[in-house]
Amino acid sequence: MDEERTEAWWSRRAWALLSAVRERAPLVQCTTNLVSMDIAANVLTAAGASPAMLHCLREIPDFTPRCDVVYINVGTLSEDWLPSMRAAASAGRPWVLDPVAAAASGFRMEACLELLALRPAVVRGNASEILALAASSLSDSSSSFKGVDSSHDSGEALQAAKALARSSGSVIAVSGAVDFITDGQQVISASNGVAMMQKITATGCAVTALIAAFVGADPSDALAAAACALAIFGLAGEIGMESAKGPASLRTHLIDALYGLDEQTVTSRDTSLPWLPVFRKYTVWGDLQGPGKP
Numbered sequence: 001m002d003e004e005r006t007e008a009w010w011s012r013r014a015w016a017l018l019s020a021v022r023e024r025a026p027l028v029q030c031t032t033n034l035v036s037m038d039i040a041a042n043v044l045t046a047a048g049a050s051p052a053m054l055h056c057l058r059e060i061p062d063f064t065p066r067c068d069v070v071y072i073n074v075g076t077l078s079e080d081w082l083p084s085m086r087a088a089a090s091a092g093r094p095w096v097l098d099p100v101a102a103a104a105s106g107f108r109m110e111a112c113l114e115l116l117a118l119r120p121a122v123v124r125g126n127a128s129e130i131l132a133l134a135a136s137s138l139s140d141s142s143s144s145f146k147g148v149d150s151s152h153d154s155g156e157a158l159q160a161a162k163a164l165a166r167s168s169g170s171v172i173a174v175s176g177a178v179d180f181i182t183d184g185q186q187v188i189s190a191s192n193g194v195a196m197m198q199k200i201t202a203t204g205c206a207v208t209a210l211i212a213a214f215v216g217a218d219p220s221d222a223l224a225a226a227a228c229a230l231a232i233f234g235l236a237g238e239i240g241m242e243s244a245k246g247p248a249s250l251r252t253h254l255i256d257a258l259y260g261l262d263e264q265t266v267t268s269r270d271t272s273l274p275w276l277p278v279f280r281k282y283t284v285w286g287d288l289q290g291p292g293k294p
């Protein structure tokens, strides 16, 4: 690594990537679930990206090659949509996968594994989703399932995430109270956000859309794009929570906070909260002995 990646480096990188999204307004094709379409489109627009929700197979050959990045989310998978997802993931654009409730059914898990083989730049899921995907992908049958919400802490999925990153070649991001992002070697953690974000449906889907926008603005470093998008989204949640009364108003205030983020807030909020840095970085060489919980 050419330069030491301190917390301050990561904060500046997050600001640079958010600024790049605002300047370049990447066109993000979203083939996402019916629940998340509205929040994902609003989060993308507030961040400065240009979302387009699309799932008709006949439109993919014309539209997808013109996009900067593709976002695929299997939350309301259907037999009709899977061919569109396959085609969009194979269109030669960088793309990002959200494996919502991967273990819901054999059909959904098979679809996730098939999509994973098409090399997404980033896969973002909650701990239960990443554990299930890693277990199926690496032929380990020890998975449990409880719907779209996680029944595990993100730290429990860290080793699975690293193994999955290594076997798939994708960056794997596990969201939760602490978000972990890994390429199988390095592990970045971001500890932003508030617990109330789990009480708004599809915040996970929305942050995966934001990861796609960051990848679209700068496809050269998917690890940084994923880590910075998660940190920025969490920061918007923290600021939004200062004026929210519950999940419904947090949804509104988070989107407002994302829209209004400035350089000072992104680059120095961590120094005003030294016990809760925006980023913590671990570098793991060679083996799968990762850090414990931070």
Ligand SMILES: Nc1ncnc2c1ncn2[C@@H]1O[C@H](COP(=O)(O)OP(=O)(O)OP(=O)(O)O)[C@@H](O)[C@H]1O
Pocket (backbone or CB within 6 Å): 100, 125, 126, 127, 148, 149, 150, 175, 176, 177, 178, 179, 192, 193, 194, 195, 196, 197, 198, 200, 201, 202, 203, 204, 205, 206, 207, 230, 233, 234
């Ligand atoms: N306990 C928590 N404290 C702080 N932030 C959290 C917490 N839990 C989740 N988050 C944040 O909320 C966002 C959504 O993550 P989560 O893990 O809830 O996704 P998800 O389960 O896939 O959500 P969904 O399926 O509803 O879209 C992420 O930005 C994550 O960092």
Ligand SMILES: Cc1ncsc1CCO
Pocket (backbone or CB within 6 Å): 033, 035, 036, 075, 076, 100, 148, 201, 202, 204, 205
């Ligand atoms: C509730 C729900 N069901 C399918 S997708 C989704 C949104 C959260 O993942």
Ligand SMILES: [Mg+2]
Pocket (backbone or CB within 6 Å): 100, 101, 125, 126, 148, 204, 205
């Ligand atoms: Mg989810």
